[in-house]
Amino acid sequence: MTVERTLPTGYPPASKPADTSAQVSKELAPIGAPNTGAIHSTGAHTGPRISRRRLNDIEGHLSERDRAVLSSVDRYRFLTARHIETLHFAEHATAESGARTCRRVLARLRSHRILGVLNRRIGGVRAGSEGLVYFIDTAGERIQRSQESSRRRKRFDEPSSRFLDHTLAIADVAVTVIAAASESGAEVVKLAPEGEARRHYTDRLGAGQVLRPDLYVELASHPGDQDVEAFFVEVDLGHESLPTVLGKCLLYEEYLETGIEQREFGGFPKVVWAMGAYRPNVAERRRQAFLTAMQRNARVTPGLYRISALEEAAAQMVREVRHD
Secondary structure (H helix, E strand, O other): OOOOOOOOOOOOOOOOOOOOOOOEEOOOOOOOOOOOOOOOOOOOOOOOOOOHHHHHHHHHOOOHHHHHHHHHHHHHOOEEHHHHHHHHOOOOOOHHHHHHHHHHHHHHHHHOOOEEEEEEEEOOHHHHHHHEEEEEOHHHHHHHHHHOOOOOOOOOOOOOHHHHHHHHHHHHHHHHHHHHHHHHOOEEEEEEEHHHHOEEEEOOOOOEEEEOOOEEEEEEOOOOOOOEEEEEEEEEOOOOOHHHHHHHHHHHHHHHHHOHHHHHHOOOOEEEEEEOOOOHHHHHHHHHHHHHHHHHOOOOOOOOEEEEEHHHHHHHHHHHHHOO
């Protein structure tokens, strides 16, 4: 599989900072199947009530791959068709057959209200079905709740463009890690989005704290290798001020001091800052300014952090584990 050095899915390099979203088009377009996801006004789950009997029937006909797709959308919150295709339909004989099967499966899951789609598309109406953004719809949410006794019912709110940009950029990094590892012969041992990557610890004052990386990655240089390299990944699209971003580094320093990772796993993961912006030159200036700010801060541990262009972060992690 070839990894192209391009910006993530639908991310326009020359969009304007005044735009409400750098990644998500607000064009609304007719969709072939009825949209069982967010509606224009509230974005809430809509449609007739699903009876318990009907839900059991739907769940009983789900394949193992259907459940895996549902789990991935649940874990990452929002995924595009391209993300889902990479995660679950990459083993087909050809890319075309994988894409066709993916479209067919997603249409069926939508028809059963397992998944829904937002009324916004990545890349606008010309992107077609690949531009659809999927979330867990009513039946999918109820099925997931039935598998987790402690899970509370989630209220669906239409995401802001900024939140959606960031969430999809995290998924972009994740699927690009898979592609880069496949191309180089490395193995993805673990790939955990924010909800699974959280670290709980107690600070110096005895207060409970939570570190929330955007992504946690474990890579081995080749399949079956017992030695792995671990990375915490932070995705930055230029929305936060540099002092805020630097403050996140200090949280990593605070967690580093606890020794939790070192005692349990023998070392502390590298922290990768995958940084992009609406224009490449703006992103490069921001990366340089961030590097300078870290070098001037005595509390920042030298060698712990990696600063990368957003579209190059996955390849950089794979090169590091492969020692290329």
